[in-house]
Structure formats: structure tokens, C-alpha cells
């Protein structure tokens with residue numbers, strides 16, 4: 001069985017990717033320092049605890065498993081925090097990725113799937129965001145991701161390390177079988193915060209800004225189901241293993257929903273009231289991030305099947321009710 005090194009495999013998206021890799025016949029090897037992940041989410045292959053900045057540990061793990069590819073999810077990802085302590089983001093995300101890339105090249109592992117973000121496009125109102133759109137990040141988190149994209153291009157030129165870059169829109173939902181799901185500590189994402197508020201286990205939701213230039217004044221996002229998202233990664237891996245050229249793909253559905261629309265849908269799914277306040281804007285938030293690309297569908301054959309708001313919130317709610325949030 002071929003090994004795939006999954007950095008951040010104990011996290012939300014990484015753990016779903018491990019499940020998808022196992023189903024696709026690969027052995028996912030999780031490399032994670034557990035700063036944001038959970039060891040009990042590592043269910044589908046071996047676990048190697050380690051930090052991205054620890055080159056010796058990375059060398060050891062590459063030598064032990066000789067992976068055919070790396071899927072690189074591990075990153076600090078809180079937009080707000082990245083504005084307050086940008087150095088942490090540059091060190092961990094950019095420095096850590098550099099160490100990982102150097103270890104991969106030294107181990108002759110030359111296929112790399114990278115988690116980037118639509119936040120690298122920045123705040124471009126009313127512009128269709130496709131893979132050729134200008135990247136103009138407005139926060140340090142997104143800037144760190146764009147820097148890693150640049151690094152990947154340089155490493156391809158110099159060392160022949162090929163990559164698939166996925167620019168995620170807003171990832172939501174959970175494994176419908178509830179083996180893994182979303183659990184961040186602290187939680188900053190809209191849907192899990194809202195479910196906690198609905199359940200009375202969290203304070204009421206605060207809507208961050210109601211004066212945006214959108215039809216209802218709240219920010220618009222393109223939500224994509226985590227299972228659809230990781231399916232694209234399996235297709236991206238096959239793309240690289242069949243020797244195709246490096247490529248960038250947006251992963252979004254092309255449909256945008258405002259914060260108020262997400263609240264309405266959550267009320268419909270749970271059949272409960274959503275307690276909320278209207279508050280000021282959150283620093284670093286873009287007004288509207290919606291994908292305008294079908295490249296992943298056309299070229300990879302990606303066919304998202306669960307990325308409608310109702311299914312995403314239903315799956316997140318089912319996972320929420322497993323009680324994982326109370327651990």
C-alpha cells in the first residue's frame with residue numbers, strides 16, 4: 001500500500017482526508033504536533049507526533065514511510081489572531097512549510113498537495129474569483145498561504161517537486177458517519193459557534209458586521225462540504241501520480257450565502273431558535289468570497305454532492321450532537 005504523509009492529519013480537514021485516503025486504498029500517515037488537532041481523530045493510519053519546524057523528526061518520518069506524496073494541511077488558521085501576532089503565522093506556516101518542503105526534496109518525495117485559501121484573493125467586491133484572479137491578501141494568515149504557494153513554484157523550478165494547490169472557500173459540515181468532525185479550540189467558525197448557541201452551550205452568536213455592501217448587510221461566503229473538499233484531494237493526488245503538470249484549483253461551489261442566510265438555514269435544520277446579536281465588523285474579514293471557477297469539475301472531474309447549505313448544517317448538527325464539543 002502506498003503511504004501519503006498527511007500533515008495536520010489530526011485536525012478537522014486532515015482527519016477527513018485520512019478517511020478518504022484510506023477508502024481510496026492509500027495509507028495516511030498523520031504528522032501533527034497536536035497544537036490544534038486531536039489524537040483521537042487519528043483513526044485511519046499511523047500517527048507520528050512532530051512539529052513542522054523539526055527537520056530531524058521530519059527526516060525520520062520520511063525515511064520510515066517513504067511516502068509517494070505529501071498532503072499539507074497543518075497550519076495556524078485564525079484570521080483574527082493572525083492580525084494580532086503575525087510573526088507566529090510567518091514562522092509556523094511559512095517557516096514550517098519551508099522545512100517540510102526541504103525534507104520532502106531530500107527524501108525524493110516529489111508530489112505535494114497543498115491547502116491554500118480563497119482568502120489569498122483578498123477583498124475584491126463583485127469580481128468573479130477564478131484561479132487567475134489577482135491575489136491580494138488582507139490578513140497575515142492569507143499572506144502566509146500565498147507565500148507558500150510562491151515557495152512551491154520555486155521548488156518545482158529548482159527541484160522538480162510538483163504540486164496541486166487547492167484554494168478552499170469556507171469548509172463546513174462533517175463526516176456523515178460521525179467518525180470525525182469539526183472541533184476547534186477556540187472555535188471561531190460561524191456554523192459550529194451557531195450550533196453551540198442554538199444548543200445553549202455557548203453564548204448567543206454575534207454577527208460580525210451588518211453594514212457590508214451586500215443585500216442584507218452581512219458577509220457572503222461560499223460554503224463547501226468537508227467530504228466534497230477531501231474528495232477533490234484524492235483526485236488531486238491521482239492527478240500528480242499520473243504525472244500531470246502542477247495546477248491550482250479553487251474549491252467552492254459558486255453559490256454565496258450571507259451570515260443571515262446561514263442563520264435562517266440553521267433554524268430550519270435544527271427547528272430551534274438561533275440566539276444572536278448584531279455586532280461590529282471583525283478585522284480581516286472580506287465582504288464576499290465566492291468562487292467563479294469550474295476548473296476542478298472540468299479538469300479533475302470533481303463532483304461535489306453534499307455541498308448544499310442544508311446538508312452541510314445537518315451533518316454538522318449530527319456531529320455536534322455526538323457530544324464531542326463537550327469533551
Ligand code: UFG
Pocket residue numbers: 077078079117118119168169170171188189190191193205206207208209218219220221259282285289
Ligand atoms: N461570523 C460571524 N460571527 C461569528 C463567526 C463568524 O458573524 O461568531 C461571520 C464572519 O464574519 C464571516 C462568516 O461568518 O463573515 C464566516 O466566518 P468564519 O470564521 O466561519 O470563516 P472565515 O470566512 O472568516 O474564514 C474561513 C477560514 C479561513 C479561510 C476562510 C476563507 O477560517 O481559514 O474561511 O474564506 F481562509
